[in-house]
Amino acid sequence: MRIEAAIAARTSFRLGEIEVRFDGPVAVVSGPPGGDTAPVEVSLEVLREFVRADDHGRYRPLPGARTLPHGWEVRCASAGELRTAIDEVYPLALQHISQHERGDLRVVALDDVLQRQSGRYALAAGLSGKGREAACRALCSRCVRTPSWQEGTLPEEAIPCPEACSVLIALCREAALWESSPPAPSPANPTLPFAQFEAPGNEVREAYLAAHFAAPPPGPVQHRPARRR
Template identity: 25%
Template sequence: MSDADPTPVDALREAAADGVDFDGLTVARDADGFRFAVPDARYDGLSASELADAVDRHRPHVENWLFWHQHAPQRQAEWAFLRWVERADDLSVPERDARLRDADGITREWGQVAVTARAAEGGRRRYELRHVDDADADRSALTVHADPHEARRLRKTDDDGDYRPLSTAPTLPHGWVFVDLDPAAAVRAVDGLYPATVANWHREREGTLDVTHWHEAVSRQTGIYGVVETWDRGDGHDHVNWVAEACCDDSQCLKRREWEYDDETPLDVDGGDRRSPGSRPEADDNRTQSGDGGTGVFPCREPCSLVIAAARKWTRLEAEQSRTYEFDLTPSEKEQVEAIIDAVADGRAGEIRDADTGDDANRYRARYLRAKLFDDAGNLCGVPTDADE
């Protein structure tokens, strides 16, 4: 605590004039002196020195009040998020104080990020962020960061160094840790990894999340993206279902899709895990169980730029006229083509071992199929794409 900071007693004495009522602590001043109460004790008519004694006896309650009103960010979304991190709605002040002072602290998952809160001097909090898969890794094995602005750089690429066009894709890189962050810096780092998620999460909790549905979103598109609006005609609802299935599944994005075709027309595909933070039962320990606050913790309020860009490409492809092609395939070859498409769509192709020739999407199996079925011009079963070839 710096010299400029008031002591807990001084801060409480000053606040008592207007009254304090927070997390079970109530303090007021009247003609008889100070009134001080916590859930398991009450004192009336205290002098200034007796108030100091009561503060010492119940310091966790007082330091908790002081932290949240003088040291924590006062912007509502950030304040609510940090209280969610340490389970302020679920744990009493003494329970939180004990867990925060434990070496493990209190950890909750925000997408693929484990956010850990621990107690510091005077009841303040310090925070640590790391990938959930690195939760048990020794800090010495990770790249240590102290500047929250580094989070924006980290989110740009995956473990292979490939660009991540979607910040909420489940491909956050591993091997890093942000340490000793103050409350404001912790929120900045989270926002750097997952932009706007804290703000939208809070708006949803407050009932003020403004959702822009597909119809409204595409009606605003201009220039090269204006072509997407053609999907609002005819069987456009089916097209948007396919877009959402391709882009908005839990395996592709950690957000929970709240936008639909329009305000009155829901899509037929699932929008992701819709359970709210804290809705899953957890073991009674200092660690959040896997899944709580993970997939679906933050909402998606409108079709993102990646969805619109992909839809533009699909719009042009869907504009082609259908043709009938005839191929001769064995039943196993048909199933193999289906398996190859599934493997590529699910991102499994790179995980299939060359030696695993039992997998239909195995590289050598695919090369054999190509050698057998493609002609010298690369046409499947010798059938050209254009009928006049």
């Protein structure tokens, strides 16, 4: 009960990109530091809307994306308000952490999620194993959550991800199309919409293409045996 224990003991902690500290009776939740200027105070009522856009004004379709706007804070008068603030920024994160710690987090395998897709997303199940790995690397590495459906033990500070999200499914769908006709890479453009994977220059798309289609490193130079005269 790492986070709940910290809330009960009123000790500072970090969760993803946010930091929580206690200032007398108030809990202060702050986003990534915004440089030399004092943080803007945001009310709990508008917090969900506020964190929907990143510093470029781009919509954030993935709440866990490491693209929270910089330089803001919310002051919470009670532990209940603090939990609400965390839930506005990272929906269900506290619930999933508690379930993981109790051992009753319901985890769904990536293949099960892809196989149950229908309509335009049914294509996603056709992505190869190598493609699925590259998609997880390109997207989940940009998210504060850690997939519980992958092999390995979660780090203690992790926010578990029990099931592939809709953004990963959308990436797997595009990536399945790219496997039959690989697009040319383009320079990454961080101002393009985060989940517009069909747009050349989209950061996640370019990271995927670089990881999946990169030419293997050259092998050792083969020397021909010298001819005998």
